[in-house]
Amino acid sequence: MAGTVYNPQLPYLGGIPGGVHDGTQINIQGTPHPHHHQNMFTVNLKCGASLDPTVNTALHFNVRFNEGCVVRNNCQHGSWGSEERHGGNPFQRNVPFDISIHIKHNHIKISVNGRHFCDFNHRIQMHHINTLHIDGGVGINSISFGGKGHGGHGQHHGHGGGFPQPGFPPAAASFGPPAGSMMPGQPMYNPPVPLTTSIPGGMTPGKMVCISGIPHSVCQRFTINLQCGPMTGEDIALHFDVRMQLPGDSQQVIRNSCMGGGWGGEERQVPYFPFQPNANFDIMIMAEQGKFKIAVNNQHFAEFHHRLRPLNRINTLNASGDIRxxxxxxQ
Incomplete structure (x- = not known):
């Protein structure tokens, strides 16, 4: 598979690597929560990286336990289309499931636990789809992207038509317990870029964000934001902008903040430039009472004094740009 996200926090909002084409496949493995007050969960294929419900949604797949059905629909220009409800509900509370979403030329083919469940005819052209969103009363073990154009030909393993088994992911770094254990602090492995994910409990003194990746062979820039919500335009407490091969501004690491739509003063002073194309990096951002301390590859790199308070408003990590x-x- 082209990329797999393990044990993401919900709501999950992430880009679909390589975009969506005829043959794209998304596999989702999880377990609905057992609580009766959590009566639904939703999988959306969206045309924008936003939790705003009015963003164009090509597929709204809404599992409703209290109604015994799975509603399929779309949203375009802020208006919902006609619901499709036939097929019953193949999901059970507290019972693991595998969902396979297979993009075809004229429709989206959806299988549950290895069995065909429904087709949903395209109401929005597939090439507009770029974001996967999951939310509701469910725990997700893994999200895998593959199929035509994603390097996923013939690479499926396991049961139910090619779903990855929970367990320690291949070539995982040395931190953390095996994926699938759903323990606090569990890493996400190989998440897609752009990535928008919640920070459990928000930032507090002592909280650390650790990001490992590899810049592309041709990398102009990549950006890491600690921000106050998942949508574009939210306040950004720390904007960490690595400019590697940007014309006229290469080998710079800009730190800044953005509040109320206005950018603050840039901080550019760095002791060295630690990033190279195709070379692994580890960035660690620790929140202290008065500042963020930033280390790269286990060496102190920079400090950034807090411009936004309280710290627990900072609840979202966003990463984008020319990196894997x-x-x-x-933690």
Missing amino acids: LTQVRF
């Missing part, structure tokens, strides 16, 4: 992420964890 290999691991993200919070």
Whole structure:
């Protein structure tokens, strides 16, 4: 598979590597929560990296336990289409499931636990889809992307039509317990870029964000934001912008903040430039009472004094640009 996210925090909002084409496949493995007050969960294929419900949604796949059905729909220009409800509900509370979403030329083919469940005819052209969103009363073990154009030909393993088994992911770094254990602080492995994910409990003094990745062979820039919500335009407490091969501004690491739509003063002073194309990096950002301390490859790199308070408003990590992420964890 082109990329797999293990044990993401919900709501999950992440890019689909390589975009969506005829043949794209997304596999989701998880377990609905057992609690009766959590009556639904949702998988959305969106046309924008936003939790705003009015963003165009090509597929809204809504499992409703209290109604015994799975509603399929779309949203375009802020208006919902006609619901499709036939097929019953193949999901059970507290019972693991495998969902396979297979993009075809004219429709989206959806299988549950290795059996065909439904087709959903395209109401929005597939090439507009770029974001996967999951939310509700469910725990997700893994999200895998593959199929045509994603390097996933013939690479499926396991049961139910090619779903990855929970367990320690291949070539995982040395931190953390095996994936699938759902323990606090569990890393996300190989998440797609752009990545937008919640920071469990928000930032507090002593909280650390650890990001490992590899810049592309041709990398102009990549950016890591600690921000106050998942949407574009939110306040950004720390903007960490690595400019590797940007014309006229290469080998710079800019730190800044953005509040109320206005950017603050840039901080550019660095002791060295630690990033190279195709070379692994580890960035560690620790929150202290008065500042963020940033280390790269286990060496102190920079400090950034807090401009935004309280710290627990900072609840989202966003990473984008010309990189492949290999691991993200919070501790």
